[in-house]
Amino acid sequence: MIPYIEQLMLEKLSGCISDEDDAQLRQLLETVPELSEIYKGMQEQLSQPISQAYLSKLDEGVLWEENKHRFIPRKFKWWYAAASILLILGLGGSLFYYKQPSKKQLANNPTGIVLQLANGQQIDLSDTTQSMMKVGSAQLHVSSKSLQYNAANATADMPMNVLRVPAGKDYKLVLADGTEVWMNAKSEIRFPMAFNGKTREVTVSGEAYFSVKQDPTRPFIVHAGDVSVDVLGTAFNINTYSSVNPRIALASGKVVLKSKNSAQVVQLSPGYEAVYNQQFFSIDAFDKRNTLGWMEGKYYFRNATLKDLGDVINRWFDIDVVFENSAVSRIDLTGILTKQDGLNDFLDNLGKTTGIKHELKDGVLTFR
Structure with a gap:
């Protein structure tokens, strides 16, 4: 995502966007469906209890040191909220919508067609x-x-x-x-x-x-x-x-x-x-x-449970998925899983953006 648009979204989410910028952002969201989807996903994920709990534990000083290189704040009072959101959403402020991961992972022991x-x-x-x-x-x-x-x-x-x-x-x-x-x-x-x-x-x-x-x-x-x-x-x-x-x-x-x-x-x-x-x-x-994203190797999910996501991971990557408790399996998520980009980076981003822990070992993915 373009950093300037990312910044507008973060200002809007943190409640300190100017009237002029708010009007500009509204126009962008109305004319570019992809940006509107990303923004809705950011709103939905940030409202989840697990994100709110994570946000409440963040240290302001640490946040600033870790995130000050990512943007130049135009309003001093905005930087803490924006940095907090960035840390929760991770990777360009687009929630769970990650792009171009560096690592690749193929299905484990695929059987033939x-x-x-x-x-x-x-x-x-x-x-x-x-x-x-x-x-x-x-x-x-x-x-x-x-x-x-x-x-x-x-x-x-x-x-x-x-x-x-x-x-x-x-x-x-x-x-x-x-x-x-x-x-x-x-x-x-x-x-x-x-x-x-x-x-x-x-x-x-x-x-x-x-x-x-x-x-x-x-x-x-x-x-x-x-x-x-x-x-x-x-x-x-x-x-x-x-x-x-x-x-x-x-x-x-x-x-x-x-x-x-x-x-x-x-x-x-x-x-x-x-x-x-x-x-x-x-x-x-x-x-x-x-519904048809799977034909392009993409799974778009909105308010899907981690159990739903686990079912797709099982089918696409031939990996068994287990949950240590039922509460984890019911967590709602919004984002995109891209098949050709593999699983490792997706799981890493999942942990960074939601706090959900996982272990992938011997063809078994465990969520905690």
Whole structure:
């Protein structure tokens, strides 16, 4: 963040911003959504009891010595509040929004992306040296990041395959009809080599984003537990990490939602998300960045619990996450976790900005 804008935000948070600067900051927040998100996150995190408790323990003299090099105060009475906030928020005053960490950390002992054929044969796609392989009548184009089916001469009765994406990985699948499926970590999809019937049907668990090839004569149906999603030409995200509350977010097109346990039929509009609670669907608008950020390797979280964050860390980095007490797991957080930047710096920043302690050892992350 630009230091001057950071300073305006800190003055606003400390309650000693001038009318002129306040007007300028308001204009910036109204015209630049990213800055508005950062400022809201700063407000929310600073209001947390753990931040307030940490602030109350800080020594004014130590704060000044440690932070005076970071800015030149324009109001003498402002420096203590700003320095305190800087120490709590850390790394450029942008709360939990850290950028360009220096260290990298990959997933611990990642397992391979596996394609299981109908005959039980398993093919590890993670490090395959083949760019093309033939399975029955289907031609497979393979890379470490994607798999594409071509089954132009497929027979009418095609067996089902299973593609499993483990923790620490993501993968793209292109089905025989041209439908594209982006799969998040710890996800699975069952699909045929070709679609030859009146419908095109697959089954998914975990999280996946579908861009469905339009074919009005053959509806595309996604099964996820007790829920089914009927589509024509549509782009949508389905998240079943919580098996009791699957979520379907529609980016474009139209889908019809049904469930085995309810007579309710829901037609979803773009920009809206349906959450199923085992009895009925509830509908609400969704934040595209928060819901689809995983496709860019980013997890945006606002007022998420540390337990929620731990679940993502487990999936993305293949690390077991434990909490020494339930109170720690319920702490609310706001920020961004970037997958490609790794975990070490993120955890260090978490400790600096919230006071939450952690230990990462032998593939187990413990929060205290």
